[in-house]
Amino acid sequence: MNNVNNHENSLLQIGKLIRKSMKFSLFTICIAGAFISSTLSAQTSVIENSKKNPKAPFSYAELSVKEGGKWEGNQYIGGTFKNIQELTLPEAHTDHSSYIRYEGIGLENNQIGYRLYLDWRNATDIFGKKVNTLVLPEVGQDGFESYHHDAPWGQDILKSGRTIGIGSYGRYDEQNDYVETFKIVKNTTAKVVNEKDQSYAIINYKGWKTWGNPVDLQSKLTILPKDRFVKVDLTLSNSLSGLCTGIVAFKDIPLKQGISKNKKWGYIATYGQQTLAKKEDNLGMAVFYPIESLDQYVKTKSTHTIIFKKTKNISYYFLGAWSQEPNGLTTEDAFYQDLDKKLDILDKTQQL
Numbered sequence: 001m002n003n004v005n006n007h008e009n010s011l012l013q014i015g016k017l018i019r020k021s022m023k024f025s026l027f028t029i030c031i032a033g034a035f036i037s038s039t040l041s042a043q044t045s046v047i048e049n050s051k052k053n054p055k056a057p058f059s060y061a062e063l064s065v066k067e068g069g070k071w072e073g074n075q076y077i078g079g080t081f082k083n084i085q086e087l088t089l090p091e092a093h094t095d096h097s098s099y100i101r102y103e104g105i106g107l108e109n110n111q112i113g114y115r116l117y118l119d120w121r122n123a124t125d126i127f128g129k130k131v132n133t134l135v136l137p138e139v140g141q142d143g144f145e146s147y148h149h150d151a152p153w154g155q156d157i158l159k160s161g162r163t164i165g166i167g168s169y170g171r172y173d174e175q176n177d178y179v180e181t182f183k184i185v186k187n188t189t190a191k192v193v194n195e196k197d198q199s200y201a202i203i204n205y206k207g208w209k210t211w212g213n214p215v216d217l218q219s220k221l222t223i224l225p226k227d228r229f230v231k232v233d234l235t236l237s238n239s240l241s242g243l244c245t246g247i248v249a250f251k252d253i254p255l256k257q258g259i260s261k262n263k264k265w266g267y268i269a270t271y272g273q274q275t276l277a278k279k280e281d282n283l284g285m286a287v288f289y290p291i292e293s294l295d296q297y298v299k300t301k302s303t304h305t306i307i308f309k310k311t312k313n314i315s316y317y318f319l320g321a322w323s324q325e326p327n328g329l330t331t332e333d334a335f336y337q338d339l340d341k342k343l344d345i346l347d348k349t350q351q352l
Contacts, residue, residue, distance in 0.1 A: 043083055043194050050134035057225040060108045061192035061199035062136050063087060064101035081141060086191040087118075095119045102140035102147065105190055105201045107223040107230060111325055113139075113154075114230060116168065116201070116221065118190055122182045123165035126285075128157035128277065128322035150277060157275040157283060157322060163248040163302045166285045167318025169219065169234060171210045172244040172307045177300050179244060184209035198224050215240055229288075229319040229342070229352055239312045246305040247285050247318075250274040255304050258339060259291065260347035266291050267339055268304050271332045281323050284335035288317040288346060317342075317352055 046060045062083060069079025071092045076099035093099055095117070104118040106127075113127030113136055127147070129135060135153040140146075147156050163179070164170050170179040182188070186207025193200050200222040207214045216237040223230050234243065246268070249255075253272045260266065269286035273279060289306050293314055298305045308314050321329045321338070329335045342352055 043085065043192065046194050046199075047134065047137055054133040055110075057110055058134060059194070059197075059199040059223050059225040060106070060134060060136060061194055061201050061223070062106040062108070063190060063192045063201070064140075066099055066101075083137075085193075087189065089118060089188045089190070093119065095121055096144070098143070102136075103144060105192060105203070105221075106136045106139070107199065107201065107221060108134065108136045109223055109225050109227075111328070112228045112320060112322070114166075114221075114223070114320075116203070118188065118203075120181055120183045120185075121160075121162070122168055122170065123160040123163060124168040124318070125156060125160055125165050126158040126283070126320040126322070127154060128275065128283070128320075128324060129154040130324050130326065132326050148276060154322075154324070155277060157277050158248070158320070159276050160248055161302065164246060166247050166320055167230065167232060167245055167287050167316075169232065169243065169245050171240070172242045172298065172305055173210070174242070177298070179246065179300065179303055179305060180210045182208060184214075186214070198222055210242075213238070227319075227352070228321055229317045231315065231317050231352070233313070233315045235313045236311070239310050241310040242307060243311060243314065244305050244307045245287055245289070245316060245318070246303045247287060249299065249302055249304050255299070256336070257297075258336075258343055260343045262347050263291055264350070265289070265343055265346040266294065267343060268297065268306060269336070269339055270304070271335050275322070277324070282330075282332070283323070284321040284329065284332070284339075286319055286339055288342065288352075290314075290316070317346075 064081045064083045066076050066079035067082050069077050074092050074094050074097050076097055081101045102115050104115045107114045110132040115125045117123050131153050170181045173180050185205050188205050190203045203219045205217045208217050218235045220233040221230050253270050253274050256269050258267045267286050267288045271284040275283045293308050295307045295309045321335055323330045
């Protein structure tokens with residue numbers, strides 16, 4: 001009899017545990033759903049607020065992929081674009097797969113836009129803006145050709161080629177004098193977040209293989225509702241030598257370097273006719289880096305490269321300034337004056 005009672009009690013306890021587990025699972029699902037809903041609504045909120053008050057300061061991070069089509073090899077056929085908050089890259093995805101709108105993550109504020117290619121290239125490109133309103137939600141809806149041409153809002157103005165563009169990251173291969181990108185990665189996930197005072201993207205690269213053992217790398221790219229800069233925070237699973245950033249190098253465009261008064265921060269920068277737009281326009285590009293983390297500067301065939309000391313984490317800034325930006329920096333002197341002001345701020349506060 002006692003054995004029967006014990007058995008019944010055991011069944012009752014198991015039943016309670018199952019009900020408790022189901023409640024917890026349901027609670028977890030509800031919380032997760034609320035989180036996804038809130039982050040997507042935050043993305044939508046930026047768009048709606050911009051429509052109501054087009055010239056108000058804003059920051060915006062965007063990720064948009066096709067749904068309703070199908071993969072044929074490395075090409076995504078059919079479907080329509082839909083904004084999402086998080087993505088794990090499909091194995092079939094590569095450059096020009098017609099799957100991600102404008103091929104990557106978008107960051108924008110009133111003054112400028114950027115995109116980071118979510119494929120092996122991992123370059124950062126510049127969307128030059130001729131308006132101070134939100135434009136990214138409409139860019140690339142018809143494919144990845146039209147935004148390379150002049151439009152009322154602006155255009156893609158930077159020819160990155162096979163470089164890391166402006167301010168992206170890779171690993172410098174000293175033997176071959178080359179910046180290695182993300183050709184071998186176990187998997188990549190990306191997420192965009194829009195908050196009241198900032199927008200950012202987080203990208204996780206699992207099993208990034210160059211030479212030696214593979215590492216995991218997380219990058220966070222943050223844009224504010226002011227100015228033109230993006231802050232980059234890189235975190236690795238293990239210390240890595242050769243981690244680098246830089247600026248695409250163009251023929252006949254000289255490099256300038258600056259160092260802050262207390263030698264805490266430095267920058268590399270270029271200015272001149274280096275865009276895909278009309279010949280007489282100008283673009284300035286710069287990367288700000290902490291001096292104590294600098295290993296060396298190297299000019300490869302195609303990139304002005306800042307190489308960091310062996311590290312597990314690093315933070316730096318990059319920016320572009322297009323002469324066609326409304327009320328922007330239209331001369332070389334104005335551009336470098338702006339850089340020197342920022343260098344002074346970094347020297348005093350360690351952040352922009």
